[in-house]
Amino acid sequence: MKNYIIHHDWKIVEEGFVPEHNRISESIFSIGNGKMGQRANFEEKYSGDTLNGTYVAGIYYPDKTRVGWWKNGYPEYFAKIINSTNWIGIGVTVNNEELDLAKAKVLSFKRELDMQHGLLTRCFVAELQNGNQVEVCSHRFVSIVATEIGAIRYTVKALNFDGELSVTPYLDGDVENEDSNYDEKFWVEVAHAVGGQEGISPLKP
Numbered sequence: 001m002k003n004y005i006i007h008h009d010w011k012i013v014e015e016g017f018v019p020e021h022n023r024i025s026e027s028i029f030s031i032g033n034g035k036m037g038q039r040a041n042f043e044e045k046y047s048g049d050t051l052n053g054t055y056v057a058g059i060y061y062p063d064k065t066r067v068g069w070w071k072n073g074y075p076e077y078f079a080k081i082i083n084s085t086n087w088i089g090i091g092v093t094v095n096n097e098e099l100d101l102a103k104a105k106v107l108s109f110k111r112e113l114d115m116q117h118g119l120l121t122r123c124f125v126a127e128l129q130n131g132n133q134v135e136v137c138s139h140r141f142v143s144i145v146a147t148e149i150g151a152i153r154y155t156v157k158a159l160n161f162d163g164e165l166s167v168t169p170y171l172d173g174d175v176e177n178e179d180s181n182y183d184e185k186f187w188v189e190v191a192h193a194v195g196g197q198e199g200i201s202p203l204k205p
Contacts, residue, residue: 010116017101017109017124019048026051029113031120031140035147036084040111040120043090043138043154048102051178054084082187083175088140090154091168094132095161104128118144125159133159171199 004021005028006013014025029040039053062077092099104126111122123137135157143149156167173189193200 010114012113012115014111015109017106019102022046022049023051025111026053029111029120031113031118031142033118033142033144033147036142036150038088038142038150040113040122041086041088042101042122043088043140043152044092044136045098045100046102047100052083052086052175054086054088054175055081056084059084080177080179083177084187086172086175087150088152089170089172090152091166091170092134092136092156093164093166094128094134094158095130095163095165097128097130097132099126099128099134099136101126107133118142132161132163134165135159169199 004014004016004018006015012028014021014029026039026041031038031040035057037055037057039051041050041052059082060079061082063080064077065074101124107125107127109122109124111120113120118141120140121138123135125133125135127133137155139153141151143151154167156165158165171192173187173192175187176185191200
């Protein structure tokens with residue numbers, strides 16, 4: 001493993017953003033509560049190399065293997081832990097430009113997982129292609145007491161401009177597993193709706 005993680009008794013800390021490390025960090029900084037688990041994906045859009053993952057304990061899919069029956073020792077099916085609805089999505093636009101760390105200049109970046117309190121924190125300053133600079137901080141956790149609850153506090157601060165800032169939370173049920181055979185999707189969206197301050201995206205396996 002690449003040795004870029006800062007040592008701490010209770011915390012896992014990453015300072016500075018290196019895109020080549022992102023998938024590794026998404027795994028290292030994962031959170032979970034025994035009922036659901038989630039990779040440390042960004043809330044806002046990221047068009048760089050990433051592996052989105054939100055998983056529910058006990059739910060899997062019998063994925064048929066690509067090899068034929070003549071391959072001795074291969075099972076007919078593999079049990080895949082399937083990617084579930086992405087509930088952390090937050091679209092951010094600054095003066096009509098979408099915030100995307102794969103396209104922006106990252107001026108500072110820190111990601112921290114507090115193992116004692118189960119809190120994932122990420123703060124960064126980025127300069128968009130339009131020259132606007134923003135400071136973003138996100139705090140995320142999944143409750144170990146009420147195991148169906150996950151929560152995010154997400155703040156965006158304009159640093160060098162006046163203008164229009166848009167923040168749009170969303171659910172994404174159109175998910176897939178990168179390692180699925182035959183490019184199958186394991187969930188089927190049965191409905192979706194947005195109203196007031198609520199949004200729903202129920203799925204069935």
